[in-house]
Amino acid sequence: MSANKVLIGGGTGFIGQNLRKLLSTTGYNIVNVSRMPGANNVSWSTIENSGLPPNTKAVVNCAGQQFMDFTKSWTPGFKQNVQNSRIYTTRALSQAINESNDKPKVFVLVTGVGAYEPSNTIKYDECSPTTGTDFFSQLLVEWEKAANVNPPVRLVIIRSGAVIGRDGGMIKNMIVPFFFGLGGRLGSGKQYLPWIHIDDLVGLIKFAIENEEVKGILNGVAPQVITNEQFTQSFAKAMGRPAFFPVPESVLNFLLHPERAMIVTKGQHVVPKRVLEYGFKYQYDNIDDACKECAHLFPKK
Numbered sequence: 001m002s003a004n005k006v007l008i009g010g011g012t013g014f015i016g017q018n019l020r021k022l023l024s025t026t027g028y029n030i031v032n033v034s035r036m037p038g039a040n041n042v043s044w045s046t047i048e049n050s051g052l053p054p055n056t057k058a059v060v061n062c063a064g065q066q067f068m069d070f071t072k073s074w075t076p077g078f079k080q081n082v083q084n085s086r087i088y089t090t091r092a093l094s095q096a097i098n099e100s101n102d103k104p105k106v107f108v109l110v111t112g113v114g115a116y117e118p119s120n121t122i123k124y125d126e127c128s129p130t131t132g133t134d135f136f137s138q139l140l141v142e143w144e145k146a147a148n149v150n151p152p153v154r155l156v157i158i159r160s161g162a163v164i165g166r167d168g169g170m171i172k173n174m175i176v177p178f179f180f181g182l183g184g185r186l187g188s189g190k191q192y193l194p195w196i197h198i199d200d201l202v203g204l205i206k207f208a209i210e211n212e213e214v215k216g217i218l219n220g221v222a223p224q225v226i227t228n229e230q231f232t233q234s235f236a237k238a239m240g241r242p243a244f245f246p247v248p249e250s251v252l253n254f255l256l257h258p259e260r261a262m263i264v265t266k267g268q269h270v271v272p273k274r275v276l277e278y279g280f281k282y283q284y285d286n287i288d289d290a291c292k293e294c295a296h297l298f299p300k301k
């Protein structure tokens with residue numbers, strides 16, 4: 001089994017746990033890098049001081065402080081935590097890979113479509129420039145720069161859209177209000193909402209690990225481009241509820257801080273050009289099917 005050892009930074013999170021489930025049922029042996037002790041966990045300081053566990057064949061980073069944690073105010077300290085938890089973990093893994101005498105074949109980093117400055121007119125593929133001036137565009141540049149591995153290690157950076165899945169991300173935040181019929185579009189609802197179902201995101205990570213020709217940037221989004229209003233209608237329908245309660249942009253700016261609220265009030269038209277060219281097959285290529293799969297109040301066992 002050690003021939004298939006995968007080290008996952010943030011393997012305890014929403015994406016990380018789903019990835020572990022997929023990989024461990026298909027013959028991989030998983031080690032998590034976590035701030036918490038646990039079976040199959042190693043700490044970040046172990047990675048920094050002692051390097052990669054022996055026989056690591058692939059490294060994936062899904063670590064990062066959640067910025068949509070509504071219990072945390074958007075203070076300079078919290079912003080620093082949002083940045084450091086992504087940049088420092090990525091740098092620690094890159095350094096461990098570069099210093100290893102028994103290098104893994106591939107490093108996969110999960111970042112976000114926030115790399116592209118929000119726009120209602122520009123269509124972004126993986127070759128588009130990332131020259132945004134907002135907080136998230138700039139964070140993404142530094143974050144991706146921290147993934148600096150020397151050949152022959154393959155580097156794949158997956159810029160994920162909003163991940164649709166019952167146990168995390170935006171669905172976890174909105175399922176209760178939608179269940180009580182209190183859902184509605186955010187802001188104007190006209191902003192693009194790049195999205196991907198969790199099964200497709202972890203499938204794409206596995207695809208990147210297993211296919212040696214895959215390298216560089218991949219837009220981890222479904223091919224169907226939708227707006228926030230379309231998502232809202234689709235999710236409400238899947239829940240069997242109306243969605244009569246739009247949340248105005250000014251309220252979101254007041255509650256979240258405008259710099260953070262832009263993640264939901266603004267959007268980008270992002271297409272997965274390279275993902276499709278590589279021949280990746282999506283399980284959920286339309287939002288209605290993706291919403292139906294996760295529109296249940298109680299998580300499935």
Ligand SMILES: NC(=O)c1ccc[n+]([C@@H]2O[C@H](COP(=O)([O-])OP(=O)(O)OC[C@H]3O[C@@H](n4cnc5c(N)ncnc54)[C@H](OP(=O)(O)O)[C@@H]3O)[C@@H](O)[C@H]2O)c1
Pocket residue numbers: 009010011012013014015016033034035036062063064065066081084085086089110111112113160161162163164168169170
């Ligand atoms: N979910 C989405 O819709 C989405 C979309 C695009 C991009 N992404 C990106 O994908 C990554 C994973 O997202 P997720 O939804 O799986 O997040 P998550 O459920 O919050 O999990 C993130 C993991 O990161 C680790 N972490 C949190 N704060 C940390 C800190 N201060 N220092 C080091 N590690 C920390 C935690 O692991 P331990 O507690 O075990 O240390 C946690 O399990 C994030 O970087 C996120 O920005 C997510």
